[in-house]
Amino acid sequence: MTRDQIKEAVVKALLGVAPEAQASALRPDQDLREQLEIDSFDFLNFVIALDKSLSVAIPEADYQRLATIDACVDYLAARMQPKAQDGAQFPEKGAF
Amino acid sequence: MAEFLMPSLGADMEAGTLVAWMVKPGQQVKRGDVVCVVETQKGAIEVEIFESGTIAELLVQPGTEVPVGKPLALLQREGEVLEAAAPASPPGPAPKAPPKVAPAVLPPLAAQGRGPRASPAARNAARELGVDLAAVTGTGLSGAITREDVERAAAARPAAATGPPPPVAPAAPARAIGMRQAIAAAMSRSKREIPHYYLHTQTDLGRAMEWLRAENQRRSVADRLLPVALLLKAVALAARRLPEMNGFFVDGAFRPSAEVHLGVAISLKDGLVAPALHSVPDKPLGDLMRELSDLIQRTRRGGLRSSELADSTLTVTSLGDNGVDSVFGIIFPPQVALVGLGRIVERPCVHDGNVVVRPTVDLSLSADHRVSDGLRGSLFLAAIDRLLQQPEAL
Numbered sequence: 001m002t003r004d005q006i007k008e009a010v011v012k013a014l015l016g017v018a019p020e021a022q023a024s025a026l027r028p029d030q031d032l033r034e035q036l037e038i039d040s041f042d043f044l045n046f047v048i049a050l051d052k053s054l055s056v057a058i059p060e061a062d063y064q065r066l067a068t069i070d071a072c073v074d075y076l077a078a079r080m081q082p083k084a085q086d087g088a089q090f091p092e093k094g095a096f
Numbered sequence: 097m098a099e100f101l102m103p104s105l106g107a108d109m110e111a112g113t114l115v116a117w118m119v120k121p122g123q124q125v126k127r128g129d130v131v132c133v134v135e136t137q138k139g140a141i142e143v144e145i146f147e148s149g150t151i152a153e154l155l156v157q158p159g160t161e162v163p164v165g166k167p168l169a170l171l172q173r174e175g176e177v178l179e180a181a182a183p184a185s186p187p188g189p190a191p192k193a194p195p196k197v198a199p200a201v202l203p204p205l206a207a208q209g210r211g212p213r214a215s216p217a218a219r220n221a222a223r224e225l226g227v228d229l230a231a232v233t234g235t236g237l238s239g240a241i242t243r244e245d246v247e248r249a250a251a252a253r254p255a256a257a258t259g260p261p262p263p264v265a266p267a268a269p270a271r272a273i274g275m276r277q278a279i280a281a282a283m284s285r286s287k288r289e290i291p292h293y294y295l296h297t298q299t300d301l302g303r304a305m306e307w308l309r310a311e312n313q314r315r316s317v318a319d320r321l322l323p324v325a326l327l328l329k330a331v332a333l334a335a336r337r338l339p340e341m342n343g344f345f346v347d348g349a350f351r352p353s354a355e356v357h358l359g360v361a362i363s364l365k366d367g368l369v370a371p372a373l374h375s376v377p378d379k380p381l382g383d384l385m386r387e388l389s390d391l392i393q394r395t396r397r398g399g400l401r402s403s404e405l406a407d408s409t410l411t412v413t414s415l416g417d418n419g420v421d422s423v424f425g426i427i428f429p430p431q432v433a434l435v436g437l438g439r440i441v442e443r444p445c446v447h448d449g450n451v452v453v454r455p456t457v458d459l460s461l462s463a464d465h466r467v468s469d470g471l472r473g474s475l476f477l478a479a480i481d482r483l484l485q486q487p488e489a490l
Contacts, residue, residue: 020365033417039363039417040322040323040324040417041322041324041388041389041392044320044322044389045389047317048317048318051317051318057316057317058317059313060309060312060313060320061309
């Protein structure tokens with residue numbers, strides 16, 4: 001999956017929890033919770049949506065690495081390619 | 097025959113717009129079934145019926161705005177035989193409140209007789225609050241009904257309106273009140289009537305967060321718990337131990353509630369709603385999470401049920417996600433207490449004689465001095481704190 005596809009999935013998941021937001025107005029480098037005014041429930045639903053669409057289980061300890069859209073894409077791209085340099089840190093889904 | 101009335105979904109609702117019927121004439125319904133959807137300032141609400149029977153007639157077309165307390169449908173009660181005096185088929189539209197009619201929306205308040213003596217202010221209040229004047233006991237001159245009598249009666253039945261519309265000219269087709277006005281009315285009433293006292297404490301969440309982390313590692317993504325589930329459960333269990341925090345102040349007296357239904361303040365774009373999570377002390381944390389998630393979704397996207405807007409016995413407000421440390425709330429009448437949860441934040445604490453960094457949360461209590469004193473309030477907060485030190489027992 002390309003970074004653009006991952007970004008698309010991230011934006012789709014975000015719009016799922018903040019339906020009044022506009023995709024074009026989202027700033028990829030700005031804090032998600034701040035720009036979308038989402039709370040911890042919304043954030044959990046965002047993580048659940050990513051789990052469903054990308055089959056990536058995100059451990060709770062990694063939530064802090066999902067602060068912006070750019071950060072989400074970086075994190076997910078790394079997690080979805082376990083053969084990348086730090087792949088050993090990112091076992092396949094189900095290991096958690 | 098019983099009337100199914102436009103319910104009062106909160107003390108400030110004047111009218112609602114019928115959006116859709118979920119039942120047809122001739123259909124059997126049982127207590128708790130959703131029979132229609134009503135648009136209010138709190139969004140589209142699924143309205144439940146409080147009696148079992150057969151829908152005899154729908155009196156109102158979708159799209160119609162209907163004042164609180166006005167009949168929406170006629171219900172033939174279970175086992176009810178139409179009396180000889182009544183025609184074999186239900187009467188035509190909007191009957192003029194036949195004497196045998198009792199409200200189907202709530203336990204009846206002995207609605208009978210019309211045109212009681214009441215002051216103009218009382219009549220206005222009755223219309224605003226959806227109170228049937230015939231069911232109000234007057235305490236004014238020669239037994240006349242005063243505004244205060246009406247407000248007491250309204251507080252006595254928080255769940256829904258009863259009785260036929262008051263015998264005054266129907267309110268000018270009142271436009272749907274804005275949510276802001278509804279909040280203003282409820283909060284002004286609270287500040288006018290309830291002598292609040294406020295308490296605050298800080299709770300060490302170290303054990304709770306540690307337990308939660310371990311628990312969430314065992315759970316799938318969709319089943320993970322948020323700290324708020326632990327906090328709500330602790331509040332509800334503590335409320336069971338300190339019953340004067342949980343119930344309603346009505347007719348000049350406190351009525352404790354055997355059940356703990358927590359109202360959860362949920363923010364919306366234009367305001368907030370605090371629908372109920374039912375029977376919180378008896379539910380496992382996973383169930384609470386699922387129900388809370390569902391409640392938030394339905395609050396924001398429509399589909400709340402009338403019972404969820406009506407029967408909270410204690411409200412919890414949490415502004416932690418938005419970054420404030422503490423919140424001191426205003427009690428939602430006729431409830432008698434409100435718990436405020438702040439942000440979970442790491443602070444230096446003294447733990448086992450050492451200064452260490454621990455996750456903490458500020459707990460606040462706003463409580464009604466007519467019902468409890470600061471000592472009982474502080475025992476309540478202490479009970480919440482103690483429960484949070486044993487997360488595995490929640």
